[in-house]
Amino acid sequence: MKSCPHGPFSWLASNAWFLLTLAPLLWGGNAVAGKLAAGQWPPFTLTLARWVAAFLILLPFAMKPLRREWPQVKSRIPYVLLLGAVGMACFNMLMYLALNYTTAINTSIIQSSMPVFIMLANFLILSERAAVVQIVGLALAILGVMITTTAGDPVSFFTGGLNIGDGLMLLASVFYAAYGFGLRWKPEMHWLSFMLVISLSALLTSLPFAARELMAAGEMPIIDTTGWLVLGYIVLFPTMVSQIAFARGVELVGSNRAGLFINFVPIFGSLLAILIVGEAFRWYHGLGLVLVLGGIMMSERARLPGR
Secondary structure (H helix, E strand, C coil), X not given: CCCCCXXXXXXXXXXXXXXXXXXXXXXXXXXXXXXXHCCCCCHHHHHHHHHHHHHHHHHHHHHHHHHHHHHHHHHHHHHHHHHHHHHHHHHHHHHHHHCCCCCHHHHXXXXXXXXXXXXXXXXXXXXCCCCHHHHHHHHHHHHHXXXXXXXXXXXXXXXXXXXXXXXXXXXXXXXHHHHHHHHHHCCCCCHHHHHHHHHHHHHHHHHHHHHHHHHHHCCCCCCCHHHHHHXXXXXXXXXXXXXXXXXXXXXXXXXXXXHHHHHHHHHHHHHHHHHHHCCCCCHHHHHHXXXXXXXXXXXXXXXXXXX
């Protein structure tokens, strides 16, 4: 992806703002797709199907760079497999399970808390110094998640407990944050090689869960046309196209500027949930979204270079 392709799509491949807007739009659609799949695809089976399909699609394209890099990266492959298990398998299984119990809007907003957990890990594990404005930003983001998950009554977060779906999505966000935190020790690999290895890890990790799920059900799920279209969307767009678009956007404008576009994921996810699923956007969703995104942006802008 180092050279700009020629032909009718060359403008799109060179337009960073289009690519970096497309990626979070497609990622935001993952929660909506998971909501549409609820009741048809069992969540663990959907995760397995997603990563089996992704692995098979990636295989012919990724084998060449992986063979070339193998001598340098083979000792680090177990670590990459761990990343895939945590960030791709566990996150998606928990998110698709959560969507059986909560809304796609809640899921999208809770998902935006991932940077909060990464920053907390930086402070607690790596002993990064925290400025006052960072602490305030993290507190606002946490308050935003609490307001969203309690329908505007954050006190009940401690007294009434969480909706099971919101709790599962919070746990999923912790898993993905662990994946994001762990990426700093990822070996230098071609992005196709990396995607192939984490896809393999995700399918192997989700396989026993899906097998147990199907055995407990006693029968194979009956999937209609909508269910297959949902799977096709998940495999092609959040898994493939968004990764390519974001990787190209990073090449064009750099990781710092590209990273800001991740904040559009909960916004697009909420809009798509309203337009496609017909979910209602309540006042506490808006307040929670503003607090989470505002808090994260405050913390990111105030980041200290020292530790």
